[in-house]
Amino acid sequence: MRVRRCGEHALLVEVDPAEVHPLLAALRRLAEPGIEELVPGAASVLVVGADPERLAGALPDLPLPATAEIAGRLIEVPVRYDGADLAEIAELTGLPSDDVAGRHAAATYTVSFLGFAPGFPYLAGLDPALRVPRRDSPRTRVPRGSVAVAGDWSCIYPQDSPGGWRLLGRTDLVLFDPHAQPPALLTPGDQVRFRPIPR
């Protein structure tokens, strides 16, 4: 664990990726006064609002719960694998087109963290055979519900937005609704499986 000061009001706590959700859970339980945000990242948790000196002192001794204790829900995402980049991904990976969708749907993903846009999940657990780089230049508009991959991650675009990830398919599930309670379908620690539906 490495703790970095982040201005007057925040601490960036760097940990191994496997420790992010246990640390997040432990910080929530600590209920340190003044905490305004607890923002998980790929290998960190940002703590905003607590007294940085006091919290930095408490962190090294903070007991972390076991992963099994804090498991999130399993959410199934129906997806039509007809994305604009399917053929390109097949070419880049050397896999047959049908294999691309099959391998993507075979994995169980973990919601590592949300960022980039409201409700946008960064999903860990992508089959290494499906690793492709982001596009050189992003599209100005990726359709809402697009399921995509880039690097080690898979994601789902909650709204129409610019985007550089490679598109595999699309879901009709609502990822984010500010008027719903809770507003985001997926939260850090949840697990996701994709269920192929006919195109």
Place this chain on the structure above:
Amino acid sequence: MVSAGPLTTVQDLGRPGYAHLGVGRAGAADQASLARANALVGNPTGAAALEATLRGPRLRFAARTVLAVCGGQVACGEGPHELSTGGQLDVGAIRPGLRVYVAVRGGWDVPPVLGSRSTDTRSRLGPPPVRDGDLLPVGAAGAGWSGSVPPAVALVDVPTLHVYAGPREDAFVAGAIEQLCTANWTVTPSSDRSGLRLAGPPLRSTLVRELPSEGMVLGAVQVPPDGAPILFLADHPTTGGYPVLAVMASSDIALAAQARPGSRLRFALA
């Protein structure tokens, strides 16, 4: 709303507590001026005001009301302005400064989203930007404000913004902080509510690839691969993979929010 101006949005103190869902706090870019405008009309500190950019709106009211205009300097003055039924206020050009907060007694009563009436221009949450012809409801005047009126933000031509080094100072070449604090920086026209994009000498990181995405804070000086720093304001992204060299002191955020495109600024260690 007779004439909205170039960019006018409803802003209060924002929606803290949702960053882990990818939802930024948003809220007034210059919270000090929001607080002052609200105090002058007898509102609680966090009542929703109109944030106007470059030029203020022209408003006409269907009932008697009290308004205040705080932040950058405007011809109509701060107020408080008492208007009768059918009265108009033309806020006019903002200079010096960039943004003003038009507070109305009772607050602007648009529907809140996720607990706040603020427009997040990056993620498009909250009410849409105000347009010519819009009718904006005004809330009932509350019990009044019994606290002191916060001081006005003291605008200067070339502000010095104080920063704390880190969290990723070690991702940069030696001397990067010194370079940040000695250079003259120009605010480019691509600056917006998400942040000031600054032109100056490129800040060089030692990273060979992006960092794992990590949480981002208000006031962060984030440096993308081209070396041109972005100073994060109210609508900043909640996570990012580019290194943050330093973070601005909270007390200087208002000054950053008032920096016009084309103006210069400097940094100093806090």
